[in-house]
Amino acid sequence: xxxxxxxxxxASSPLPARAAGDVIPRELVTRRSxxxxxxxxxxxxxxxxxxxxxxxxxxxxxxxxxxxxxxxxEYRTVARLCDVIAPGGHGAPAAADLAVAxxxxxxxxxxxxxxxxxxxxxxxxxxxxxxxxxxxxxxSAQGAEGALSYLTAWQQSPVTTLRVGAAAxxxxxxxxxxxxxxxxxxxxxxxxxxxxxxxxxxxxKDWPDLVNNNVYRKFNG
Amino acid sequence: MKALxxxxxxxxxxxxxxxxxxxxxxDVCVIGTGAGGSTLAAELAEGGxxxxxxxxxxxxxxxxxxxxxxxxxxxxxxxxxxxTTRDGAILVWHGHAVGGTTVLNNAICFDPPDAVLARWKAGxxxxxxxxxxxxxxxxxxxxxxxxxxxxxxxxxxxxxxxxRGARKLGxxxxxxxxxxxxxxxxxxxxxxxxxxxKQNHHITYVPRALSFGAxxxxxxxxxxxxxxxxxxxxxxxxxxxxxxxxxxxFEIRARxxxxxxxxxxxxxxLLSNGLADSSGQVGRNLWIHPAGPVVAIMDEEIRYNRxxxxxxxxxxxxxxxxGGFLLEAITGGPSQTxxxxxxxxxxxxxxxxxxxxxAGAVVLAKDERPGSxxxxxxxxxxxDYVLQEPDATTIRDGYQLMARIYLAAGARQVMIPHVNRxxxxxxADVAKIASLDLSPGSAGLYxxxxxxxxxxxxxxxxxxxxxxxxxxxLANLYVVDSSVFPTSLGVNPQITITTLATHFxxxxxxxxxxxxGT
Numbered sequence: 001x002x003x004x005x006x007x008x009x010x011a012s013s014p015l016p017a018r019a020a021g022d023v024i025p026r027e028l029v030t031r032r033s034x035x036x037x038x039x040x041x042x043x044x045x046x047x048x049x050x051x052x053x054x055x056x057x058x059x060x061x062x063x064x065x066x067x068x069x070x071x072x073x074e075y076r077t078v079a080r081l082c083d084v085i086a087p088g089g090h091g092a093p094a095a096a097d098l099a100v101a102x103x104x105x106x107x108x109x110x111x112x113x114x115x116x117x118x119x120x121x122x123x124x125x126x127x128x129x130x131x132x133x134x135x136x137x138x139x140s141a142q143g144a145e146g147a148l149s150y151l152t153a154w155q156q157s158p159v160t161t162l163r164v165g166a167a168a169x170x171x172x173x174x175x176x177x178x179x180x181x182x183x184x185x186x187x188x189x190x191x192x193x194x195x196x197x198x199x200x201x202x203x204x205k206d207w208p209d210l211v212n213n214n215v216y217r218k219f220n221g
Numbered sequence: 222m223k224a225l226x227x228x229x230x231x232x233x234x235x236x237x238x239x240x241x242x243x244x245x246x247x248d249v250c251v252i253g254t255g256a257g258g259s260t261l262a263a264e265l266a267e268g269g270x271x272x273x274x275x276x277x278x279x280x281x282x283x284x285x286x287x288x289x290x291x292x293x294x295x296x297x298x299x300x301x302x303x304x305t306t307r308d309g310a311i312l313v314w315h316g317h318a319v320g321g322t323t324v325l326n327n328a329i330c331f332d333p334p335d336a337v338l339a340r341w342k343a344g345x346x347x348x349x350x351x352x353x354x355x356x357x358x359x360x361x362x363x364x365x366x367x368x369x370x371x372x373x374x375x376x377x378x379x380x381x382x383x384x385r386g387a388r389k390l391g392x393x394x395x396x397x398x399x400x401x402x403x404x405x406x407x408x409x410x411x412x413x414x415x416x417x418x419k420q421n422h423h424i425t426y427v428p429r430a431l432s433f434g435a436x437x438x439x440x441x442x443x444x445x446x447x448x449x450x451x452x453x454x455x456x457x458x459x460x461x462x463x464x465x466x467x468x469x470x471f472e473i474r475a476r477x478x479x480x481x482x483x484x485x486x487x488x489x490x491l492l493s494n495g496l497a498d499s500s501g502q503v504g505r506n507l508w509i510h511p512a513g514p515v516v517a518i519m520d521e522e523i524r525y526n527r528x529x530x531x532x533x534x535x536x537x538x539x540x541x542x543x544g545g546f547l548l549e550a551i552t553g554g555p556s557q558t559x560x561x562x563x564x565x566x567x568x569x570x571x572x573x574x575x576x577x578x579x580a581g582a583v584v585l586a587k588d589e590r591p592g593s594x595x596x597x598x599x600x601x602x603x604x605d606y607v608l609q610e611p612d613a614t615t616i617r618d619g620y621q622l623m624a625r626i627y628l629a630a631g632a633r634q635v636m637i638p639h640v641n642r643x644x645x646x647x648x649a650d651v652a653k654i655a656s657l658d659l660s661p662g663s664a665g666l667y668x669x670x671x672x673x674x675x676x677x678x679x680x681x682x683x684x685x686x687x688x689x690x691x692x693x694x695l696a697n698l699y700v701v702d703s704s705v706f707p708t709s710l711g712v713n714p715q716i717t718i719t720t721l722a723t724h725f726x727x728x729x730x731x732x733x734x735x736x737x738g739t
Contacts, residue, residue, distance in 0.1 A: 084565055086566075089567075089570075090570055107301060107303075111300050111301060112601045113601065114597050114599055114603070115303060115304070155565075156640055161662075163640060163662030163663060164662035165309070165662075167665070168305075168309055170563065171312075172303075174559040174562065174569060175557070175560035176556070178555040178556045179290045179291035179294075179554075179555070187570075188576055189526065190524070192289055193288060194415055
């Protein structure tokens with residue numbers, strides 16, 4: 001019962017078969033005993049204490065626009081996530097074409113500091129979790145199949161924190177991607193009505209009385 | 222020069238964009254302008270009191286409403302719709318604008334359920350709030366909001382699918398009552414109505430309050446309530462000048478204060494100030510109507526984004542006011558829909574390619590196991606809520622019934638946003654839902670209805686406010702929003718909140734000297 005028969009997710013396994021680009025064995029992600037103790041804030045602390053620079057994907061180059069929320073490293077992780085979640089093709093634009101990572105940066109800069117901190121912790125753990133599992137390539141350095149496999153493994157994990165993390169990252173990227181009007185044609189969404197679909201233009205220049213004049217009528221009940 | 226109408230954002234009664242610190246005085250300060258706050262303000266102003274409404278969110282009008290999720294979710298939703306429970310498992314949606322959540326709701330109107338009101342009296346000692354007691358306030362709320370039944374010509378294809386399936390199964394469903402007038406059926410209610418046809422409180426009760434002399438301060442955050450003995454003497458915070466981006470000190474002195482920020486912001490404000498919590502109940506008893514979407518893929522084109530977003534429902538609530546669920550047809554935009562699909566890459570795209578063949582509904586559980594609201598070290602509300610039994614079983618029961626309805630309606634397959642990425646095509650598939658894992662992060666759940674956290678009752682040891690909304694601990698502090706519900710309501714709450722606010726206002730006006738401390 002996979003979610004698309006046109007794409008190969010075997011019914012017997014919720015996880016994709018391990019591909020050459022995989023850097024995290026499925027059995028590691030699905031073993032509570034290995035990951036359970038690291039699932040919460042402990043994982044973030046551990047990620048922060050490891051000498052990660054020696055295992056990184058290389059120094060992150062800052063994008064050619066000012067980042068409002070992400071560090072260059074975080075931006076690189078999110079940009080890679082965008083490639084995985086909405087790679088484009090089949091008539092759809094790629095998330096990179098829509099600057100989804102940049103839109104995420106702008107959106108997150110407006111949210112409350114608790115959410116911002118959680119996102120930073122999540123991105124840190126997500127980027128470096130392969131290293132915690134004794135693999136040598138962080139997420140953003142993985143190939144296309146490996147990166148998709150890794151994200152899917154998080155989603156399918158019995159560890160709550162990983163599942164929740166994958167869901168949050170998916171919501172963020174897919175939510176921004178499909179909010180962009182340039183993604184609509186590929187799914188057949190017809191778009192907004194204002195000024196396009198025969199309904200009155202809501203961006204009113206006048207302020208007529210409300211259609212419901214109950215506002216100013218006396219209630220005699 | 223023609224006077225501006227009271228629903229115009231530049232009306233002189235709207236206090237905004239000050240150049241420096243601002244200090245106001247009033248009889249009553251109402252903090253929050255959603256279904257509770259704006260109603261209370263209008264009723265008290267109509268009763269002759271000098272009222273100031275304070276709203277931390279912006280004053281968004283139809284001129285600002287673009288129907289685009291990208292623009293409107295950051296503008297109307299708290300934290301752009303990204304707020305979740307502490308464990309990240311459940312999206313927590315509520316409004317952040319003048320009019321509160323009513324600006325982004327789907328305008329569903331249910332009268333307060335008799336069985337729930339009876340339970341509040343019998344189980345929690347709520348007095349004077351029976352169906353008969355509330356009848357005059359309910360009548361007025363329905364009048365001002367223009368409540369009426371959805372008409373036959375307003376039934377969209379998304380609802381038709383659910384109606385067809387329910388009828389085949391012999392289920393008794395109905396179309397909703399709603400508060401829209403001459404709806405154009407554009408389908409963008411959750412992004413705010415661009416045509417002022419949805420009778421949100423920001424175009425009904427807020428201008429009604431202004432027409433009776435109230436004032437409104439948007440973009441104004443109250444974070445401190447200062448005591449003078451057993452009375453709140455003043456509230457302080459900051460007001461934003463939208464032109465410069467600066468925030469200036471804001472202070473308001475009033476004889477009475479009503480907190481109406483909703484069941485998350487209201488307890489957060491009280492807890493931050495250490496107020497009204499001798500019972501230890503502030504922030505506890507959070508109910509959220511956990512909601513689980515179900516999507517059918519139909520062979521025929523549905524275009525479920527078209528038309529009134531919520532038209533039809535099936536009632537499976539417990540008849541004694543305990544447990545059960547509603548199944549409500551619902552639509553969504555591409556961003557909300559895409560964000561809920563638990564798939565990536567080509568699978569995500571292939572799923573979303575079916576967008577125009579989706580039919581959507583949601584299981585709305587009347588929860589019986591509460592969560593809580595606390596405040597983080599940074600002063601941000603923290604929502605703790607984990608789906609427990611029997612509520613998880615309620616959701617599974619709802620998923621199953623909804624899947625059966627869709628299959629009876631001819632769905633090619635049914636999807637539940639869940640990490641198992643399962644399709645349900647047969648009764649054997651549907652039977653498996655009975656054991657579906659609903660632990661955090663497994664299923665896509667959200668809440669649009671938060672209740673409880675400052676429950677009412679006559680026992681000061683077990684409740685935060687009395688049956689008229691007044692805090693037991695303080696002489697001039699009221700809570701007037703869904704926070705006061707002693708239990709989950711089971712139905713969409715805007716009419717119950719509006720009715721209770723009207724009812725509270727009538728009680729307050731009955732004894733003005735006590736209210737004003739004179």
